[in-house]
Amino acid sequence: MRESPRRPIILKRRKLPFQKNESDAGCDEADGPRCKTSPTPSTARCFPDGIRMMDHPTMPDTQVVVIPKAADLQSVISALTAKGKECGPQGRNKFILLSASTSLEESKPLGCLSTEPKGDLQKVKKETECFPLDDSLTNIHWLGKMSSDGLGSESNQKCTGKDNPSDCHQPKAPEKEKDPLSERPPYSYMAMIQFAINSKKNRQMTLKEIYNWIEDHFPYFRNVAKPGWKNSIRHNLSLHDMFVRETSLDGKISYWTIRPEANRCLTLDQVYKPLVGPVTPTCPQIPQVGFIQQQKRGPPELKRAIPAMGSTERKMKPLLPRTDSYLVPIQLPLGQSLFLPSSSPATLVTPPHAPSSSTPSSGGASKRVRIAPKVSQSDMSSVMLCASSTFQDIKEEPASVSVTPEAPEALPSKTRQQENSSSRRKQRLVLPATEEPVLLYPDSTLFDSGVVSDASTFQDTHDPEPQLSCKPDAESPNREYTFKTPIKSTHPSSSTPSKLPTVLEPWRITPVGKGGVLDFSPIRTPSGPQLTPQRHGHTPFSFNSTPFKELPLFSSPRELLTCSRPSPRRSTPTCSRELLQEGAANRSFTEGLVLDTMNDSLSKILVDISFPNLEDDDLGMANISWSQFIPELK
DNA sequence: GTAACTGTTTATGAAG
DNA sequence: CTTCATAAACAGTTAC
Numbered sequence: 001m002r003e004s005p006r007r008p009i010i011l012k013r014r015k016l017p018f019q020k021n022e023s024d025a026g027c028d029e030a031d032g033p034r035c036k037t038s039p040t041p042s043t044a045r046c047f048p049d050g051i052r053m054m055d056h057p058t059m060p061d062t063q064v065v066v067i068p069k070a071a072d073l074q075s076v077i078s079a080l081t082a083k084g085k086e087c088g089p090q091g092r093n094k095f096i097l098l099s100a101s102t103s104l105e106e107s108k109p110l111g112c113l114s115t116e117p118k119g120d121l122q123k124v125k126k127e128t129e130c131f132p133l134d135d136s137l138t139n140i141h142w143l144g145k146m147s148s149d150g151l152g153s154e155s156n157q158k159c160t161g162k163d164n165p166s167d168c169h170q171p172k173a174p175e176k177e178k179d180p181l182s183e184r185p186p187y188s189y190m191a192m193i194q195f196a197i198n199s200k201k202n203r204q205m206t207l208k209e210i211y212n213w214i215e216d217h218f219p220y221f222r223n224v225a226k227p228g229w230k231n232s233i234r235h236n237l238s239l240h241d242m243f244v245r246e247t248s249l250d251g252k253i254s255y256w257t258i259r260p261e262a263n264r265c266l267t268l269d270q271v272y273k274p275l276v277g278p279v280t281p282t283c284p285q286i287p288q289v290g291f292i293q294q295q296k297r298g299p300p301e302l303k304r305a306i307p308a309m310g311s312t313e314r315k316m317k318p319l320l321p322r323t324d325s326y327l328v329p330i331q332l333p334l335g336q337s338l339f340l341p342s343s344s345p346a347t348l349v350t351p352p353h354a355p356s357s358s359t360p361s362s363g364g365a366s367k368r369v370r371i372a373p374k375v376s377q378s379d380m381s382s383v384m385l386c387a388s389s390t391f392q393d394i395k396e397e398p399a400s401v402s403v404t405p406e407a408p409e410a411l412p413s414k415t416r417q418q419e420n421s422s423s424r425r426k427q428r429l430v431l432p433a434t435e436e437p438v439l440l441y442p443d444s445t446l447f448d449s450g451v452v453s454d455a456s457t458f459q460d461t462h463d464p465e466p467q468l469s470c471k472p473d474a475e476s477p478n479r480e481y482t483f484k485t486p487i488k489s490t491h492p493s494s495s496t497p498s499k500l501p502t503v504l505e506p507w508r509i510t511p512v513g514k515g516g517v518l519d520f521s522p523i524r525t526p527s528g529p530q531l532t533p534q535r536h537g538h539t540p541f542s543f544n545s546t547p548f549k550e551l552p553l554f555s556s557p558r559e560l561l562t563c564s565r566p567s568p569r570r571s572t573p574t575c576s577r578e579l580l581q582e583g584a585a586n587r588s589f590t591e592g593l594v595l596d597t598m599n600d601s602l603s604k605i606l607v608d609i610s611f612p613n614l615e616d617d618d619l620g621m622a623n624i625s626w627s628q629f630i631p632e633l634k
Numbered sequence: 635g636t637a638a639c640t641g642t643t644t645a646t647g648a649a650g
Numbered sequence: 651c652t653t654c655a656t657a658a659a660c661a662g663t664t665a666c
Contacts, residue, residue, distance in 0.1 A: 188654065207640060228656060235656080238642050245641080252664095254640075 182219040189229075189236040191266070192218065193243060197258050198267040204246065204255035207234065217268055 185192065196213035197205045205213065211230055215222035221229050237243045242262035247254050 190654085226656090228658095231658080232654095232656060234639095234641060235643085236654090237640095 182223055184220045184225070185218045187218075189232050190240055190242075193233060193236055193256070194258060194263070194266050195268045197243075197256060198263065198265050199269075203263070204257040206253060206255055207237070210237075210256060 187195070192214050193210055195217070196210045197203055199205075199213060200209070210233060214233070237245070237256055242259050244257050244259055245254050246257055
């Protein structure tokens with residue numbers, strides 16, 4: 001019965017050869033199926049090498065064209081125009097041109113080209129004017145596809161060509177083409193759940209809503225997947241600490257939310273927009289921050305999902321190469337640009353170790369009921385917010401602060417793994433309300449919104465006590481969580497008895513500097529305080545050990561990026577290398593980063609693409625195109 | 635009472 | 651060894 005699970009490529013650590021010639025690697029290997037699925041020759045073939053085209057997932061009439069810098073834009077435009085004609089009104093006659101100097105990651109919006117139904121070149125606008133750079137365009141989902149399909153197979157046009165039957169996408173001929181929308185999305189359940197939850201304004205969803213959202217956005221689950229996928233969703237919700245179940249005030253409805261500190265606010269359509277303006281300091285989570293309300297944008301009509309994909313094939317393609325990327329949490333730039341000088345370092349309340357940790361936050365009385373299980377030290381370490389948000393998936397890292405609690409019951413040997421990856425298991429620890437670390441975090445939303453959070457983190461930090469600041473709570477500002485569910489296992493959340501006494505969840509660990517500054521944050525304000533090394537003694541795996549640790553070395557993000565340019569995997573020069581070298585201990589951590597970075601990478605790309613206005617930033621970062629550096633990181 | 639739903643855990647296997 | 655997917659056992663709730 002158990003089918004061999006296919007891990008979502010999103011999680012793969014394998015480095016994808018974006019720029020390499022090994023086009024096959026990406027296309028054939030990972031996507032073999034896909035490539036072949038669309039044998040349809042497409043005009044794409046006519047394009048010069050290096051040009052990649054892919055359908056925009058949510059815009060049926062649009063395709064994205066990644067054009068190497070070297071390519072002759074004019075010729076490309078001409079070709080596209082012709083193509084548009086070919087496709088006719090029904091086809092994809094709009095093209096979003098992206099400049100990809102060397103890799104997708106560097107892609108930048110060149111402009112949009114759309115051909116009238118008639119096929120006439122209508123316009124090519126400067127990106128800024130282009131509608132498309134909106135979320136739908138940059139949506140992660142889409143990029144994911146792009147990266148996988150386009151880039152992965154990039155090298156060969158054939159692939160892209162094949163891949164895009166859509167080149168001349170025949171909207172009406174589903175039979176033939178494999179509907180991408182009905183293919184299993186390259187996202188892990190965890191990611192999809194995040195997308196779903198983040199799609200809601202209040203960032204909370206009932207299980208059913210999550211199901212629905214996923215089905216709506218990923219027809220695969222509605223049309224192809226076995227019913228068991230719901231079980232998997234539930235499983236993931238329970239398994240990952242980042243998902244927190246809360247109940248409505250009346251206690252009748254259970255909502256799933258994402259821990260603010262872990263929430264990168266990834267959404268399918270989301271685009272990170274520079275928080276140029278003052279961001280709400282406290283609640284980055286709130287969409288306002290620049291998130292685009294994805295759902296509004298008109299989610300893809302997945303409904304029309306095509307059965308074509310009946311194949312049980314579940315291979316997923318990698319979204320983007322994440323490998324070395326972890327060194328560069330791209331959000332850095334964001335943060336930088338967004339953030340003001342360290343002036344407002346996020347003050348972390350929780351002391352690293354601490355006992356305090358748990359700040360007695362019990363603060364506000366709240367009505368919400370929180371399921372006990374979820375609680376864990378992690379909460380305590382709300383501090384990590386920033387980092388966590390950035391690398392949320394890192395969870396596995398051991399970081400525990402030691403909250404510990406109650407005696408951890410003997411851990412079943414089997415639980416071993418879980419222990420290790422404590423991050424995963426929820427319900428590890430139940431603390432008395434007073435001790436609960438969790439309490440903190442409700443307030444600690446300080447950094448909550450993931451990606452954005454980075455920036456927000458710093459910016460917002462004005463709060464003396466960020467943690468208290470806010471939860472988006474649209475609902476209850478002061479909610480106190482009451483644990484509803486008895487916790488079964490009292491694993492030592494933090495202090496893992498055995499193996500990992502250390503940090504279980506990096507993101508939980510609050511690497512807060514004493515100063516209250518987020519040291520770990522990759523992003524550093526120029527003047528910002530340095531990372532606090534102090535943490536070192538603490539946990540072997542503390543951030544210090546992590547790549548971030550090195551970050552302080554960089555005076556500026558640029559510097560950081562620059563250094564890291566050489567891909568670690570390749571001959572890595574100094575900086576990157578150092579970063580990477582944390583040693584085995586770090587390893588998991590870094591991996592985590594990498595994994596998660598995947599999404600982040602996308603985000604970053606998005607950032608690049610979607611922030612035409614970035615120039616406005618006076619931060620000085622404006623000039624920098626972070627994306628330019630990205631490729632290097634690989 | 636039963637079924638369905640929800641949530642938690644455990645187990646297992648594939649892929650990396 | 652880790653991560654993820656999948657399956658399934660169980661238990662608690664809720665609806666009929």
